[in-house]
Amino acid sequence: MMSILWTLIVGGVIGWLAGLIVGRNVPGGIIGNIVAGIVGSWLGTLLLGSWGPVIADFAIIPAIIGAIVVILILSAILHGTTKNRA
Numbered sequence: 001m002m003s004i005l006w007t008l009i010v011g012g013v014i015g016w017l018a019g020l021i022v023g024r025n026v027p028g029g030i031i032g033n034i035v036a037g038i039v040g041s042w043l044g045t046l047l048l049g050s051w052g053p054v055i056a057d058f059a060i061i062p063a064i065i066g067a068i069v070v071i072l073i074l075s076a077i078l079h080g081t082t083k084n085r086a
């Protein structure tokens with residue numbers, strides 16, 4: 001139970017940091033931060049490997065880089081769909 005809580009907290013913080021670095025809002029607010037952090041962590045670790053400091057099973061540096069990629073992709077997709085509606 002505590003492991004799931006730490007995963008959600010660290011995933012949210014990683015997504016929030018990535019959003020600050022990119023300068024774009026994560027779609028979905030706090031849930032979006034958590035999803036971007038967790039998916040970004042998986043993507044970053046898959047592409048870059050597991051290195052750097054590790055907190056709650058997240059390799060922080062690859063996780064932040066992966067979350068940045070996820071946020072950029074999501075914001076590009078959502079920006080394109082809202083642009084077409086107007």
